[in-house]
Structure formats: structure tokens, C-alpha cells
Amino acid sequence: MDLPRLLDGRLKLRHLILVDSLSEQGSVVAAAAALHVTQPVVTRGLHDLEAILGVELYERGPRGVTPTVFGTAFTEHARAVLAQLTQAARHVSEIADADRGTVTVGTHLAGSNLLLPRAIAALKAHHPRLTVSVREATPETLLVDLEAGRLDAIVGRLVGPSATGTVSRTLYQESVRVVVRAGHPAARMDRPTLEDLLAHPWILPGTETVLRRELEECVARSELELPEERVECTSYLTVRQLLLETDMVAVLPGLIGRDDPRLTALPVELGRIGHRVGVTTAAQRPMGPSAKALMGALREAADRLTGAAPQDPTPPHRALCPNG
Numbered sequence: 027m028d029l030p031r032l033l034d035g036r037l038k039l040r041h042l043i044l045v046d047s048l049s050e051q052g053s054v055v056a057a058a059a060a061l062h063v064t065q066p067v068v069t070r071g072l073h074d075l076e077a078i079l080g081v082e083l084y085e086r087g088p089r090g091v092t093p094t095v096f097g098t099a100f101t102e103h104a105r106a107v108l109a110q111l112t113q114a115a116r117h118v119s120e121i122a123d124a125d126r127g128t129v130t131v132g133t134h135l136a137g138s139n140l141l142l143p144r145a146i147a148a149l150k151a152h153h154p155r156l157t158v159s160v161r162e163a164t165p166e167t168l169l170v171d172l173e174a175g176r177l178d179a180i181v182g183r184l185v186g187p188s189a190t191g192t193v194s195r196t197l198y199q200e201s202v203r204v205v206v207r208a209g210h211p212a213a214r215m216d217r218p219t220l221e222d223l224l225a226h227p228w229i230l231p232g233t234e235t236v237l238r239r240e241l242e243e244c245v246a247r248s249e250l251e252l253p254e255e256r257v258e259c260t261s262y263l264t265v266r267q268l269l270l271e272t273d274m275v276a277v278l279p280g281l282i283g284r285d286d287p288r289l290t291a292l293p294v295e296l297g298r299i300g301h302r303v304g305v306t307t308a309a310q311r312p313m314g315p316s317a318k319a320l321m322g323a324l325r326e327a328a329d330r331l332t333g334a335a336p337q338d339p340t341p342p343h344r345a346l347c348p349n350g
Contacts, residue, residue, distance in 0.1 A: 030079045039111075041075045042104040044068060045083065046174055049101040053090030102173070106191075109175025109311055117314050127316030130159040132168035134182040135231070135260050139282045141197070141303065142181050145327040149320055156316055162261065164234055172308055178317040180306040181324065183279075185236045188306065196304040197328035201280040202237070203291040207269050213290050220248050223292075227255040229265050229276040240299045241277060247297075279303070281331065303328075 047057040048068070058065045076083055083097035093101060116128060133142055146158050161168070161177065169189055171177045188194040204223065212218045212226065224245075230252065231238045245252055257274070259265050262282060268274050270288055277296065283289040305324055307313065313321070 032078070036078050037075075041071060041078075042108055044071045045075065045097070045101050045104045046108060048072065048084065048091060049093050049097065050170060050174075052092070056090075105170075105174040106310070109173065109308065112175040113311055113314060116316070127314060128157040128159065129178050129314075129316040129320045130161065130176065131320065132161045132163060132171060132177045132180045132182075134162065134165055134168065134180075134235075135237075135262060135279060135282070138162065138182070139262050140284075140331060141281070141324065141327055144330070145320065145323040148327060149323040153316075153319060156319070158320070164232060164260070166234060169306075172306065175308075175311070178307070178313065179320065182303065182306075183236070184302040184304045184306070188309075191309050192306050193309045194304055194306045196302045197324060198303055198332045200301060200303050202277055202296050202299045202301070203280050204294055204296065205269065205276050205278045205283055205289055205291050206273070208288055208290045210273055210275075210290070212275070212292060218292055218294060220245070220250060220294075223275050223294075224250060224253050226253070227257070227272065227274045228253050229257045229259055229268055229274050231260055231277075232258050235260065237277070237299070237301075241296075244297055244299060 043061065044057070047060050048054070051057045051060055054065050054068050054072075058068045061068070072083065079096070079100065081096040082094055083100060084091035084093055119127060131142065142160065146160075149156065149158065161171070163171070165180070165182065165185075168177060168180045168182075169192070172180055173191060184194045184196060206213055212223055215222065230241065242252065257268060259268070262278075265276050265278070266283065266286070266289070269276055277299075279301070280291075283291075305321065307317075307321075
């Protein structure tokens with residue numbers, strides 16, 4: 027097939043924004059709402075773009091649209107272009123006023139309660155007029171936003187090799203702990219077992235997270251099942267309040283709640299469950315001055331956290347989940 031002529035003036039920036047939204051939202055209705063335009067505008071724009079490219083970008087169905095192989099490929103390039111334009115705007119702004127830049131960071135549970143707040147506090151102490159925007163979401167959603175240039179970096183758990191087009195840097199290793207409120211019945215037991223804990227309702231990470239899959243495998247190795255009475259949540263503020271007001275049990279990254287006197291970590295371990303906490307950035311997109319300043323603050327905050335982390339005077343009594 028002939029190469030589409032994307033520089034002949036027909037392709038507009040709105041076409042790239044449209045594809046980004048359609049691929050993210052999965053329907054014309056949702057994309058129109060997200061872009062604050064009418065559905066006919068979205069439909070017409072998609073038809074125009076497909077005419078320019080000469081291929082079908084989406085399969086239409088009763089429940090929405092699904093990207094074809096062409097749609098998936100073009101979305102990736104559209105997001106890269108949008109990310110570069112966003113970065114260009116920020117760079118120009120930062121050159122005009124180096125201390126009035128903006129850095130946008132995404133986060134999920136690991137690193138959200140100590141690492142990121144301390145890094146932001148240190149950053150603002152040196153750059154008080156710099157704006158830091160924090161977004162909390164699932165790792166999958168954050169990666170899409172990073173690819174599209176809506177985020178400068180993601181702080182949280184690192185899983186396996188970096189995703190395509192990203193670079194991940196480990197800041198520290200973190201264990202996972204079983205946490206309950208101070209005064210919880212299980213906290214008064216000398217040697218709580220997994221079966222003891224499964225008698226209580228649990229707060230679990232979402233099914234799309236790696237930690238959830240690891241917990242399910244951990245429980246399965248003990249020939250048990252996760253309790254039917256449970257809540258799925260990755261927001262620490264919600265998790266903490268549920269722990270304080272109920273007899274629920276949660277599994278949390280080690281630093282979360284470490285200095286909270288109203289929470290207690292049970293003297294048990296979770297076998298091989300543990301993870302690296304770090305920062306993920308776009309591989310091919312240079313960071314502006316604001317983002318670089320945040321990276322430095324994150325490294326310094328991580329060094330202070332790991333250097334000041336107290337040793338647990340009471341080693342775990344029993345492994346909840348066998349290593350095998």
C-alpha cells in the first residue's frame with residue numbers, strides 16, 4: 027500500500043487527540059464526553075482520519091470500539107507526538123521562568139505514603155513556586171498516561187523488566203506486611219496462622235495488580251482460599267480508615283503505616299512476596315528541569331528512608347505462606 031501523506035495538511039492535532047481518547051475510553055460516547063464535543067464530531071473526525079490513513083482503525087461493536095492492529099499502532103505514535111508537544115510546551119515555559127515549572131507524577135500504593143510526600147516536601151523547599159501534580163491510579167492506567175505525556179514519571183512498585191518505551195530505576199527494596207489495627211484480636215495472638223487471619227474480612231489490592239496475584243498464589247499454596255468477605259482497594263487513606271474502624275486485615279508495603287501508632291504489623295511473613303520501589307519514566311522523552319529536580323528529590327528521600335529504617339526487633343514467628 028502507498029504510504030499515507032501525513033504532512034500534506036489534512037492531518038490535524040485534533041485527530042491525534044481523538045485517537046488517544048478513543049483508545050483509552052473504548053467508545054464514541056465516552057470519548058465525546060471526555061473531549062467535551064458531540065458524538066457526531068467524534069464519528070466524523072474518525073472517518074476523516076481513516077480516510078487519510080487508508081485503513082480501519084477501530085472495529086465498531088454494540089458495546090463500543092476496539093482498536094484494530096492499525097489502530098493500536100497509530101495510537102502509540104499519536105501518544106508519542108502528543109507527549110513531545112506537551113514536553114515542548116513545558117520546556118518553553120520553564121525556560122521563560124525556570125522556577126515556575128510543573129511536574130506531574132503518578133503513583134500507586136507502594137511509595138505513596140512516605141517516599142513521594144517527602145520528596146515533594148524537599149523539592150518545594152528549594153523550588154516553592156514549582157507546581158507538583160500527583161495522580162493516583164492503577165499501574166496500567168498510569169503507564170498509558172506516561173506514554174501519552176500526561177505524566178512525567180510514575181512512582182511505585184516495579185514489576186519485572188520495564189514496559190516498552192519506558193525506563194525504570196530502583197530506589198529501594200521493600201517487604202510486604204500483614205497489618206491490622208492496634209487491639210485487633212489477631213494482634214493479641216502469639217503465633218497467628220494464615221487460617222486464623224482468614225477468619226476475618228480482608229482488604230485486598232485490585233485483581234489487576236501483581237500483589238493480588240501473589241497473594242492468591244500464596245494462599246493457594248497453603249490449600250486455603252481468600253475470604254469471601256473482603257474489600258478491594260488501593261487507596262491508602264481508605265485502607266487505613268477501614269483498618270481502624272473494623273477487624274479487617276490488609277497486606278501493605280512495609281513502609282506504609284510504619285510510624286502509625288494506631289496500626290500494627292503482625293509477626294508473620296508472606297514467603298517470597300516483596301518488591302522493588304522505584305520510578306518509571308519515558309525512554310525516548312527527555313525530562314525537563316522540573317522533572318529532573320523531582321528525580322533528584324526522590325533519590326535523596328529514598329536514601330534517607332532506607333538509611334533510617336529501623337530494624338524489626340521481633341522477627342516473624344511463622345511464615346504464612348510456604349516458599350515452595
